[in-house]
Amino acid sequence: MSERTGAQTRPGHRSEHFVVVFAGFHRPWATWIAHRLESHGHRVTLHRWDPRREVPLETALGDLLLASGRLLLVLSDWFFELGPRREGEWSEALRGVVAENADRFAAVNLTNRSLLPATAVLEPVDLWGIGSQEAERRLLGRLSLPTGAARRTLPDGPGTRYPNDPPAVWGEVPRRNARFTGRDDLLNRLQEHLMDAEQGTAVCTLLGMSGIGKTQLATEYAHRFSSDYDVIWWVNSDMRGTQRERLGELAPELGLVSGSEPGERIRAVHDALRRGEPYGRWLLIFDGWDEIDTDLLPEGPGHVLITSRNRSWTTTGAVPLEVPGFQRHESTGYLMRRAPRITAAEAAEVAAELGDIPLALVQAAAWLGESDMDVADYLRMVRDGEFSGLADQGDFDGVPRSSLTSWSILINRLRETQPHAVELLTLCTAFAPGRIPIGLVRHLPPDQLPENLTWLAGDLPGWTRALDSLVNYSVLTRDTRGTVPGEPGPEQESVHMHRLVHDIVGRLTSPDEYRAHRRVVRRMLAAADPGNPQDSRLWPRYAELLPHLEPSGALGSHDRRVQETVLNCLRYCHRSGEFRTGMELAEQVRARWSELFPPDHRRMLDLTAQQGNIMRSYGVFRPAFELDRDILARLREAVPAADPTALMTATSCLAADQRYLGQYGEALQMQRQVLETADELLGPDDYFTLNAAHNLGVGLRLLGRYADAYETDLENLRRRESLLRARHAATLVSGIACARDLRMMGRYRDALARQELGMRLHLQVLGPHHPQTLRARHNLLLCERRAGGFQDVGAAMALLLEQMEQVHGRGHYATIGLVVDHGNHAREHGDLGQARELIAEGEAGFRALLGPAHPITTGMLTNTGLVLQAAGERAEALTMFEAAYAGLAATLGPDHPWVLGCALNAAAGRNFTGRLDGALELSRDTLRRSRHALGEDHPLTLSCEVALAMDLRAVREHEEATKVEQDALQRLTRTLGAQHPHALSARQRARPYWDFEPYLG
Template sequence: MAELRRSGGDGASASERILVVFPGYHRAWAAWIAQCLESHGHQATLQRWDPPREIPLEDSLADLLLASGPVLLVLDDWFFELGPRPAGEWNDALRGFVAANSDRFAAVNLTNRSLLPATAVLEPASLWGLSEEAAEERLMRRLGLERRRVPRPSAGRARYPETRCEIWGEVPRRNPRFTGRDDLLTTLHQRLADADRGAAVCTLLGMSGIGKTQLAAEYAHRFSPDYDVVWWVNSDDRNIQRDRLGELAVELGLRVGNEPGERIRAVREALRRGEPYGRWLLIFDGWDDTEGIATLLPQGAGHVLVTSRNRGWSEHTEILEIPAFLRAESTAYLLRRAPHISSAEADEVAAEFGDVPLPLVQAASWLGESRMEVPEYLRMVRERRLSTVDEPATGEGFPQSSMTSWSILLNRLRGAQPQAIDVLGLCTSFAPGRIPLGLIRAYPHADLPEELRWMATDLPAWTRALDTLVNYSVLTRETRGPVGVEMGPHQESVHMHRLVHDIVSKLTSEDSRVVHRQAVRTLLAQADPGNPLDSRNWPRYAELLPHLEPSGALSSAQPRVQETVLNCLRYCYRSGEYKGGLDLARRIRDHWSRIMDPLAQPMLDLTTQESNILRASGRFRDAYELDRSVHQRLGTAEPRSELAELSTKGAMAASLRHLGRYDEAHELQLEVLDGYGRLLGPDEGLALIARHNLGVGLRLLGRYQDGYELDLDTLAKRENVLRARHISTLNSGGAVAHDLRLLGKYRDALARQEPVVRLHLQVLGARHPQTLSARGQLVMCRRREGGHTQDVGPEMASLLDQLAQVHGRGHYRTLAFITNYGNFLREHGDLSQARELIDEAEAGYRALLGPAHPVATGMLSNTGLVMQAAGERAEAMSMFEASFAGLTATLGADHPWVLGCALNAASARNLNGRIADSVELSRDTLRRARHTLGHEHPLTLSCQVALAADLRAAREHEEAGKLEDDGLLGLTRTLGAQHPHTISARQRTRPYWDFEPYLG
């Protein structure tokens, strides 16, 4: 082996300065080599090298020798395509200049493929397929350097390039023909490295076809040794984006359920903390809709890349504009892909396509595969463009020539490979981006059109067609599954660029489009798991949903396809994707209203799901009007459908409850329950739902005992019919505990709710919306029970954060908990934060429900309590009186909410010197509380203690003393001697009542 010239005086033991020369494509190897050299006491300088074609190769090689030490070339077949240059030029330079300076040059080889014959002069040490230890040993031996055992810290070390990072998530395969962009990649890496912690987010911005995705993928591969986690998130569709980001939770080992929002929050928290990995890279590809950024973008020590066409990202992240290729990059790509053309011809083709990467890729693929001469190719492109005056525009500044070049390609394939045209047409009936093309192999017995059945039965023909399209750069292959595991054809997916999808669609005949869309609709229906309630099926629904409209599924008259469409909508509701669900419901209604009767069963099912999503989004009035309009139509329809009417009435009752019209809702719900019981039987699923909803209405009416008895019976029926772990059974268990708490049986409520929450956590996960509600109820049970006061505060703060992440702070469920936490803080002396929270909740409810809604009115009482605690007595009394009067007018004088407001109003009258008025109100309130809630209810006993205080102020001490003694005995019996309410009453602290908002 040739010996390298030494710069030190003591031979191999001297410290060397080595210049490591590499193409940008192999930056990871160069970094690892430099690390190895430095760990043995040597100095390494990295030099990315791409010698310009116009400079003689000997001159570029001579420039490398200006360095003082050995020059190490990092070789593979890619190295000899730099420029690119003819193989003969490289061989001449190696045999001449390099051979003459062999004492200065050394090389390592990263491939098992043949290199140029003259490479032998470098005597490259092969590192291909070696372990890290063996590669390091061979590198040092080739350079003639002694290995020194120097301890190397693990932190910050470059990973051996053959070792994949800990988590590698669906990054597109590396493009072996990736060209240029080295300066852009270096700039991007530097920006991310220099950014402050939590702010390392950069958006690659540019028009379609400019190469944003390719650049992001190359960055991931080139700089992967810098990261422990690299995770790719396709972001063209919101549902797929959320599902894909949530999948990272499983890879990180986080113990969460299947609900996308829960998984995303867990992922963001883990990344923020840097546990279990602090060096991570997330890439959101094709994220054009900037809504919801705050709930998806992670923060922490890692890096985030976004690719987008939307300039709105400049308001949220740093922007890196992606320009067209430099002319040298364009010509280099063309010359590598089609080596038979000249540099001048490559320049002409690049000019024709405006140096835009996507059309250049297609042009290069055509020239490389067909071996056509450039003059002939350009003549075809130009003549076809001039003669086709009706050719559709491509938009976005995309060169018009590209449409013509695609037309030429398709014409060639029609003659040479018609089956590839079939596959391509099928792809255009899916949405662009990731296409689950393997569905056609997964369901070979699907009822496909006769001319497409070969796709399911003839695997060799299928493979040839796909290979052709991949070779012509029309599609790229993707697979989903663990790294290193080969996926079968039935699991295969491909990626079709949005712009290619658009162009090919325009060049596809209408007859073909009809056939292909029918096939895709059939496949989507076959792939429907059939149960959107099961969260294990949600990833499949997220995959199917984007393809409904392109395939024509939304306008299909086939019942099986319509059911798939509805199941996708049900998935949106169950998974909490309300915004996407409402948009999908609108599009379904737009299509179906043209092809079916408004009262057809699919339309009624659509209304049910849309109404559910509207209510879940807080749009109660819209939901009610939607259901009411359908109910009016049903009332005049012939023949009559009583079940449809009952379903619509049940939805209307739910909306009326949320709107505060409790009596109307109750009467309607009674009709629904009676009807289902008569038509279906008392234990059928719909009847049980109606029973549960009747219990909700009874709670809102203040009929707590009636609600408890009904809910207890419903729970028993559901445990018998559905079993204990069913989501509806869990809901009934929570309802019983809620009733017990409202009845003042705090210990019993707590004992009920604790196992209910444990089951919710096991079955649904910690952050499922129903689990969060159950956890909120548990916190309130602990607070009312009185023995967990020290633990409740931090638990409430944490739960409020989680609710806000799931629903947003303006959602009615979050507002309810904001209220409860604000009341807790006020009770424990934090008036400042309590006022902020109560003010926020009051304003939120007023905006959501209107000022006259019972919940918005009841919130005034909470505001009054804060004011009274702050010494603002007159202002507090105004709030109490307004709340008392407003709720009396809407709910009646005996409703428990009214009784609580009356308790607070009497207290304010006393504090403001209106003793006689206070006594009168307190006496009336006690009488009504005993009638409504019973003598032993905590609110009744509080009213009794309050009346005693007012009577003392009025100097009626005998009656006051008797009432107080009886009240203390009652509190001791019901709550215990050490309960905070009992202690406060013993200390003669005036009782109060905080309003707990509830919408059902």
């Protein structure tokens, strides 16, 4: 028992003591009743009551009378199955012990079903299906207590929510198992761990072997303690792709405005859960999460429950709870409820033989409950190993031999009595375990089914009988998640198959039958392919198909439709941001297709293109380059000559790799070839041609040819607006490119105006957290920074960085680039500590990602030098400036804008360290080259001119210095405006600097 003490009562009101007696099934009701009684000034003791079968019921009821106070029984039809006990035993006890002590007993009723007639002696008051205020009034009335207002307001906590009020969000939790037995101690420990955890997210992991009941425990916890939560969301986690899709689906349920990408939806969900808005009491259940990835774990005031076989969760801070087999009394209680004809002794014998493993007991109870086989005959077959071949195969995660034999008995008996049920069951083994969209088979015409399975498409009564039989025998469970309210039609039906059952049935299936069923499933997957992985509305369907590709043999199929489905699933991974899953899938496909096709086959080229896209998006640049380089070399050497379109596609992929690897000149030359070929073969209006033109603009921009890039991008933007539409995602990308070109050309106000428009369109079309929207926002912040006058850019950068990290991860190149820009802004505004930290992180990140010789890595040295210079470490800063200048000049040539910017900083470093002649010489040369490369009015050119005036003044060339300075000020005022920060700094004779914005394309 656990006592809950209420407040002291006011004078004139008598405080009473109540013992609330409940089955573990109804703890939420007991805690709510206690909460309400305490609010009226009474003392309450909660007593979970589940007397062992061997204890006479009259004795157990009599023991309750030993407690002081009145006894309030929380009744339901479940309450009278405790033990379990015969109806007559309950009737005798109620007419005896309870009737003799009627003044000590009272009851509430939680069900609309009929209770035992003898319960009339308890005079139970009905709380089923009514509101909280009426329930409280009836409760107090039954106990003869005043029904006025409560005397005190108790703090929120377990029991404060009315159990009849469902959670505001209920996320596809499996149906409650009406036969769930025992586990009360474990469930109570689980609740205590979650409720008593320190402020912040409480995480518990249910650990145990297959079949031990982890999922059933999690399901029961969600139902039993649902009144403690406003949000309960179930996430199938055996596949990362489906796990992320499912977690992201919580966003609209929370009323969040988010885009269609899983990453953006997950970010929005994590942010809402962390803040506890709109709900602070939430429970997320990750079922079957064996591959640890803590990035998906939410933080906040709620609870997380994980089921897993992976014991490494103990190293992540999650509280581990080992799930053992049933206790013997739980085993016997379950068997006797499911098979009422067997005795307690027989139930104990079966439980001992099966090792008290829940899944084995479920199967045994189903068989003994549905058949008329004697327990002795059943045990004889199990012990004699009549079907022992399965057990001899081993590798069953510690499952006892007897349990495997019992499964063999069931399935072989079903073969004899219900062959259709077994045919449907074995078809399920051609899918992955877990959720199986079995109804898809009914979309196939009979001529695409083997002769023995044609009934699946045309015999609806047979379908229903077979599925019902498998559910009744607890071999499968119906999975109605994601369906419309009510019972789904046969074509929409899904089932859940435990991985252990999947393995057992698979090993009992003949090789010929298994091969035939895999062919059927492959056809089902191809027929279910929506054919448009670019459409985010169809991503849930692709997430559903993805887990079944490998088990069905789709990855090695010769069927062209199946192969296209595989490629579409890869395209889905790329478009939806499932890069890790996509990389793993691409490797599996490559291993299978390499046995089917020569390296230069069109299917291999399509695979390589998709694999390269995923690798580049994930930041794996060198392997993508090697993959594309090898395939292009094969195509060029092919005899007869390869398809020109295939050559063009492979060349385009290699050019993209070269851009990311810093091989800008080679990439530009190759991209020109791609565009010329695309224009010739496909025409100027083809989607591929438009993409090739966009990539040409990227290449020109990376080489510092900003005006040429703008001309290319502007023309491509116009064509995309005309051919695609103004709000097409590709058109919006061209808008970002044009705004970036304008900014790099020094036309800051024009760039800002264009990017502001583009930002509004991104928000309308793609949503605020789409990766492309984040890229647009990043560019907008840079435009605002360069345009001047925006004081909140730093705060906006910090917010965007948080969003980027949620979508891409901290180590992604897009996130690292924003880290650097945020660090530059922090240094510029005097936060040297934050700047040092962020710039160091950015430099290390790019070095690890790109290598030490990449232009981006080299350019980062000048940002490090600016931090050192601001800290007064001028000699160290000069070393960084000179290294960046020399390194980039050797790689990109002396006239690249990045080189000119590094030269500007190096001249300042020389000046600050007393090397005045060297500074003057470098400043003169840099200004000359900048005028040639960027034009006389470019902001970088004008900064070089201001710097030259300062170096002239330092060597006492005052007349020339004044002339150069006045020209620079006039041009700055005309170009940027008199109040622009650059113009103001020049008037104050502050030394100009150039910070490096890392850009990969």
